Amino acid sequence: MTKTIKNVICTFCGTLCDDLEVDVTDDEKKILQVRNACAIGAEKYLHVGNPGRVVVPRMRQPDGTYKDVSYDEAIDFAAKTLLKAKKPLFYGWSSTNCEAISAGNVLAEKTGGVIDNCATVCHGSSLLAIQDTGVPSCTLGEVKNRADRIIFWGCNPAHAHPRHMSRYSIFPRGFFTAKGQKGRKIICVDCRETDTAKVADTFVRIKQSYDYEIIDAFRTVLRGEEIPDEVGGVPAEKIKEVIDILKSGRFVTLFFGMGLTHTLGRNHNIDEAINFIRDLNDYTKAVLIAMRGHYNVTGAGQVLGWQYGYPFACDLSRLTVARHNPGETTSVDLLVRHEVDACVVIASDLAAHFPFEATRTMASIPTITIDPHISMSTELSDLHIPVAIVGVEVGGCCYRMDNVPIETRKCVDAPEGVLDDEELFNRISKRVDEILAENGVQDASEYLAKIEQES
Amino acid sequence: MAEGEYSPLSKLFQKENFEDWSKPHIVGATSEYSSLLKLQAMKEGGLRKYGDGIIISVVTCTEIKQGVAIETGKTSQKYFDACSIIELHEDDFKALGINHNTNVRVTSATGSVILKAVTTTQSLYPGLGHVPMGPWANILVPSYTYSTGEPCFCGFDCLIEPAPQEKIEKAVKLMHEKCGLKYVGDPHYD
Secondary structure, three states: OEEEEEEEOOOOEOOOOOOEEEEEEOOOOOEEEEEOOOHHHHHHHHHHHOOOOOOOOEEEOOOOOEEEOOHHHHHHHHHHHHHHOOOEEEEEOOOOOHHHHHHHHHHHHHHOOEEEEHHHHOOHHHHHHHHHHOOOOOOHHHHHHHOOEEEEEOOOHHHHOOOHHHHHHOOOOOOOOOOHHHHOEEEEEEOOEOHHHHHOOEEEEOOOOOHHHHHHHHHHHHOOOOOOOEEOOEEHHHHHHHHHHHHOOOEEEEEEOHHHHOOOOOHHHHHHHHHHHHHHOOOOEEEEEEOOOEOOHHHHHHHHHHHHOOOOOEEOOOOOOOEOOOOOOOHHHHHHOOOOOEEEEEOOOHHHHOOHHHHHHHHHOOEEEEOOOOOHHHHOOOEEEOOOOEOOOEOEEEEOOOOOEEEEOOOOOOOOOOOOHHHHHHHHHHHHHHHHHHOOOOOHHHHHHHHHHHO | OOOOOOOHHHHOOOOOOHHHHOOHHHHOOHHHHHHHHHHHHHHOOOOOEEOOEEEEEEEEEOOHHHHHHHHHOOOOHHHHHHHOEEEOOHHHHHHHOOOOOEEEEEEOOOOEEEEEEEOOOOEOOOOEEEEEOOHHHHHHOOOOOOOOOOOOOEEEEEEEEEOOOOOOOOHHHHHHHHHOOOOOOOOOOO
16 A cells, blocks of 8 residues: 655655655655656655665765764764864755754854855855845745736756746746636846747847846846847847836736856856846836755755854854855855865765866865765765655755745655764764863864864 | 966966966956957957867856756766856857767866767757856856856856767766866765
8 A cells, every 4th residue: 555645745846846746665665656746846855765775874984985883983073073164164055954953053153154055156146136235036836826917037947947937937827827738928138048038929049158148238227228239149120029028917927047146257146136126016026036956945044044154155154143254254265275174064965066176175174975865975975864855755944945934844764874964963963062071171272272282 | 367377378378287276367358368269369350260179258047958967966077068068059050060978178268178079959049058067167157247146157167178078077087187186986886
């Protein structure tokens, strides 16, 4: 017999779909089938039972091979490494729950580290722009029920958020959008004709990295001023056509992604996009939403925000005060400039998604990777601690891309003996406290002074 | 940037030297590198032609195949197939004089890597290439962040040269070799 668990929250992308159905065996050990999920979500649930999963921590030997160690040994190694480091970097957090992030922040505070999440290489510049300019936004439910003009700018939900279009933005029939796709006008702005662009009514192909100029041209046309015949590869008529479509709408939503944050201009692009939306509000209702990638990268920012006041790149190395200075306390810059002397990668893959210059530094300093699976980071680390998978083997709070908190659900038991992130951080914190007490010191800086004196 | 001391054009054929890479001037050298490269290419005739290769702007984005492969495992064949590619426009294939699915050497200001050149359903324009996010793409990504924390994942110039005889390296081995670590393999994926 099998059991069906309904309304399971998919923990892959920022859309956090909440309508999955998962068939599990009676003893709740194995997942048999997943319904309603996208290709990526289904793979996430189905591959859990694949052979070859790491269930005990692995420590790298001098000869390059890995040796299995116990959780106690791993926790002791982690605590000692972090205490010995002057400025450890805690990077990741976006694929775990908010409870674990909070527990991890406690550890970072105790050891005087820098906490940074995946926003630093994805929507960090959006957060900077939002701090500068503010953000007219709404929830995805409102988009579904009200929006009749959708713009996708530099994002490709067909690939990165596969069910976004069917659940919220293009196809669903909502309260005021009873005609579904027929009642909506979809505009896609990108330098590639993506699969999202193919379902759009209007595709605006731009020259790569001309986003700022084109948004500026949109604003100029919106104010009734003249623009040159061509801006960033887009004819003036096309820009005017798009503005007419937007002005005739009742509710405009702009979804933007890496195409704006990764190109030249960074936060200034988002700044301009926010101001464009503000200008549009003179004619109709308009909002914008960032297409956040990992399922809880928004939550990582929320937790850091309410605990220290900054959404990412938070430097706690002074132990008494939190600092945030993009370009200085951001992970890539810290690693490229060799300013950190230990690294903890949690629920993310630094080595696969950072520029190589940063990865090389990570490989050269003591690194601990906390991840359920083998990844590039685990293979360049000194210690790999496997944990339970959030949303599959353990629940917890996660934030959707529109800042709505959703409680995820457990489907099956974790392999025997495997800890979850929160418990692991609590145990490392406890071990740090024990080491400090054994040495008769109050905090990490005193501990460092003591070991320096002894040596 | 002093001539001779660090010439981006000579660096293309130079062995990768980690010591040099950590020098601060390399970090911000992307735009200077690109303009020098373009200048040299223009001297040689075609606007984008340089030796056997061409110069194109590269973006790195997520893709559904790459997303599924991440969940399957980063050491899986699926991930290798999904990420160790570069998508090019038909005109660029013609300019390079190669067939689809031929290996090419892609060189940026920060590194060089072998990738498979493929066509795509998500159309590009001539002079724009796409490498799915992953370890191969990140060898090429310049790490300069313009004080925002975000490196140049989209829009950096690369030289593409045909390299049909070269082999694409597996992800873990590639990272180990580039980081100067000894690769010994692992029973979990070898």
